[in-house]
Amino acid sequence: MKIDILTLFPEIALAPLSDSIIHRAQEAGLVEIRGHNLRDWSQDKHRRVDDSPFGGGPGMVLQAAPLYAAITALKQSDTHVILMTPQGSPLKQAHVRELSQKQHLLIVCGHYEGIDHRIVESLIDEEISLGDYVLTNGAIAAAVLCDAVVRLLPGALGDSQSAIEESFSDPALLEAPCYTRPVEFMGMKVPDVLLSGNHANIAAWRNEKSRERTQLNRPDL
DSSP states (O other), X not given: OEEEXXXXXXXXXXXXXXXXXXXXXXXXXXXXXEEEEGGGGOOSTTOOOEEOOTXXXXXXXXXXXXXXXXXXXXXXXXXXXXXXXXXXXXXXXHHHHHHTTOSEEEEEEOOTTOBOHHHHXXXXXXXXXXXXXXXXXXXXXXXXXXXXXXXXXTTSSSSGGGGTSSTTSSTTOOOOOOOOSOSEETTEEOOGGGGXXXXXXXXXXXXHHHHHHHHHXXXXX
């Protein structure tokens, strides 16, 4: 897989991807991740890529011309172009799995008040939001999306089962609580069923606790 990130701050997008699982996936050749500075496609002598919005209002808007030049330069026949924006559809694990099957993702990062909507209409395949909140810039969101996608690539995780038995693998359930040694810590004990060796009972317990945890933390699911 190839992932290109188009942003004003490529160092912010790439920094979280330079260690741990995502770094190892890149080292193993499972994915190639590159960051690109939108200013490299500016025709302005000061490398400016933004301007005030038509109709008035606060903030600045990324201009169409540099975005168009950059996206068309980076786009290939198999490219899926994503805009990270609070106005996008909320990202879900099922969709992350779909994106992990793509050959090439081009992630465009929104900044300031957003991007000229003519680019959305002409070049963006989909708009994605991480949730109902606003970040400083889209580079942070792009890094999160990359992490979520790359960890699902075959061979990225040490144990392939890890991506199956986790929260949102079933879109309606959160993962059950987990424990490790010691058996007792500050008077709190690991549930006996997890020490029993009875795999059927353990599976039933995990299913029950998964449902309880989902009802407590995410009843909307």
